[in-house]
Amino acid sequence: MERRVICIKIYxxxxxxxxxxxxxxxxxxxxxxxxVEGLS
Known part of the structure; x- marks a missing residue:
């Protein structure tokens, strides 16, 4: 899940x-x- 969240932040x-x-x-x-937990 973390990888997906990071990908969204990057793209x-x-x-x-x-x-x-x-x-x-x-x-x-x-x-x-x-x-999503702790997404800011």
Whole structure:
């Protein structure tokens, strides 16, 4: 999970949204959902 969060921080061009403490982002059309803890 940490790697994915880091990737999002490095590539802001990626579509990402945080809803109800759940991180949802899309990479190459593939959507991933993961719980985020301590994301600032």
């Amino acid at each position: 802001p061009a990626m579509k990402a949204a945080i809803t109800n403490d759940v991180l949802i982002f899309s990479v190459d059309g593939h959507v991933e959902k993961t719980f």
